[in-house]
Each structure stands twice: as C-alpha cells, then as structure tokens.
Amino acid sequence: MTRRGRGELEAEILALLWTADGPMTAVDVRRALGGELAYTTVVTILSRLYEKRVLRRERSGRAFAYQPVADEPGLAARRMRQVLDGEAERDTVLARFVSELSTDDEVVLRRLLHGEAT
C-alpha cells in the first residue's frame, strides 16, 4: 500500500463520514480506518474539512463529533441530475467508474464476483 497524500486522506475520511450512521469523533474515525493514522493527523484533517464547511460538528463530551454538511450537496445533486439527464456528451467528458451493463454482462459479473468470494 502506498503512502496516502493529504488530499487522498481528506477524501477517504469524507467518504467514511458520508457512509457513517451518525456523527463520528476523531477517535471513531481513526479506529474505523484501521488505527494506522496518528490521532493528530485525523484531528487535523477533520478540522480542515470543518473549515472548508464540508463538515459540521457538535460537542460530544470533551471532543467534537463530525458529520457531513447535507444541504448544499442535496441541491447540487438535483442540479447535477438535470445536467446528466440533459447532456448527450456526458459520457465523453465525465469519466464514469462503470458504464451500464447488458443483461448478459450482469450474469457474467455475478459469476465472477461469486467466484472471487469463494
């Protein structure tokens, strides 16, 4: 595993908070990431994301518990959907992780996935 850059750590922690069931403290985040990162690193990144207004926080005992800001992204999601639905060239300039599957492909994929799990 390669060393993770600052931007990548931010992305990983942000993604983690979006999938969490509720607010998470720095301790929670550090534990969820496997305990490899230093506590101070996690705190620094959470603070930075808070300053960027990507996260909001509330007091949880003596620490802060962080969760993602949901209002602006919600609006953005709606606007993005309009763009995606309306633009024919979206697949050329917006590189999707996966394209759509045919029914045949779906069968192949499930088989591959099952084979991998065993």
Next chain:
Amino acid sequence: MRIVVYLPLIIPMILAVRAQWLADRLAPRVAAWALALVTVALAACGLLMTGLVALAGAVQLPPVAAAGQWSVRYLRHAFDPGAVLIAVVAAVVLIAAVGGAGRITRSQVRTVLRSRGALAGAGTGELVVLPETVPMAYALPGRPGHVVVSTGMLAALDGTERRALIAHERAHLAGRHHLITAATRVAATVNPLLRPLHRAVVFSTERSADEHAARHVGSRRVTARAIAKAALAGQGGATGPETLPTATAGPVPRRIHALLAAPPAAHAWATALRVLAMLAVAATLVATLAATIEATTDFDLLLDLAHLAAQ
C-alpha cells in the same frame, strides 16, 4: 484526382477493424495516447482531403478561376471529368463534418461548465459527495478537477474498494483522459469510420485508470471487486439503450477479466506483437500524413501550372 487523395479516407477503415486488437497489444496508457493521436490525425487529414476534393471543383467555377487567375481549360483537362460532381458531394460532407465537430465540441464544453456550476457550493476539495441513492461516480475535469461520488455508490463498497474507486477517478484527472476521449469523440463525429478507434481509446483510458488504482491499493482483486460491485449496484435503475445485449462482452466484464488475469509475463511473443502493433499505428500515421502532404503539394503544383497556362 489520383487514388492517393482518397487514402486518408480509406485507411481508417482498415485500422478501425483492428482497433481493439491493437489496443490489447499495448500497455493501456500507451494504447490510449497512441491510438488517440492516430485517430485525430486521420480525422484531420480526412477533413483536409475532403476540402481539397471540394476545392478541385470550386476552382473550376469561372468566377473563382478568374479571381485566382487560373486557366479553366487547363483545370478541366487536369482533373477528371466527374471531379465537379464529386466536389459537390465533398463540400456537403465537409460542411456536415465541420458542423458536427463544432456541435459536439460545444456540447462537451457546456457539459463540463454546467456540471461545475451545479456543484458550486457543494464543498471544496477534490472529493464531492452527493446525497443520492443512485450509485454513481465520475471524474469532473477542470482546475481543480473533482471526483464526484454519490452516497449510494459509497454504500455499495467497503473501505478498500472505495479507495480503489477514488484512485481510479483521480487517475483519470491526473492523466487528463477527458482531453483524449473528447478529441477522439470529435474525430469519430468527423469520420464515423473512426468510431471503433474512439471506443478502443475510451476503453484504454479505463484500463489505465484501473491499473493505477490496483497499484495504489496494492490489490488487483480488490479493484476488480470494486468495479463488479459498483456495476451491479447500478443495475437496479432503469435500463437504457446501452443495456441491449451485445454479441461480445461489454467493457465492464473485460476490465474485470484483465485485472483478475495475472499480468502478462514478458513473453517474447507478447513483446513481438506489441512492437508490431506500435509499428502498425506508426505506419498508419506516416502513410496518412505522407498521402496528405503529397496530395496537397500536387494540388498546389496543379494550381501553379493552371496559373501559368492562364498567362
């Protein structure tokens, strides 16, 4: 006009038939750039050639010949009798091609600008998460670029798979793949025979990003699993025209297959084929450029002679 004029229009047919085969022989990043280069060159040369053919007819029109001081009689003698009719067809094709290219380019720019506008305020930083249950993830180019992911997509993957996903999208941004695919898309609009090449280039950029992600998280299997889970997670939604059953496997199973198969050993046979593929691409590029230059200088010479004949 001689057959050499039509070479840049015919060569794409030959190359396009073997586009994916060529791409498979080369490393994904090399394939993407090499094939994109030759595709754009073929489109540009094809346009130039079409323009020359149209011009061959245009210069025979008395007002034009008079303006350029060319002998109409000489031109009529130099070009084939059917040249004027072909020139009209060429002019129509040229207008359609250039018009199509302009339309597609405007659409591409508009898509990126509208997308960036839509995301304004949704958070600074490279990763933008949108609260949407529909799984989606893509790279939005720009300065800076963004990796846009929906909560639905994040929920479908585990921690390491998410890292692979983000690494894949970041590879697209770092590699400026949008420039390559946008260019080949325009080229394929100008000359539809180039469509298989465009598809091969798009696939190569995906493979290149996959390999980068696999190296980054240290596991080809995890990356393959991430792709599979992401693709299947997105199947719950409505089907579209792309979900028609195809004779050959689509890009997603092929990407997974490539990751799960062991990296090809440095076999002498494989190396020879790689060299062959590069030579084929290079030869096509050279042949197309040579034919274009030849036809252009021929035409230029012809006009000079027509000018002399008019004295």
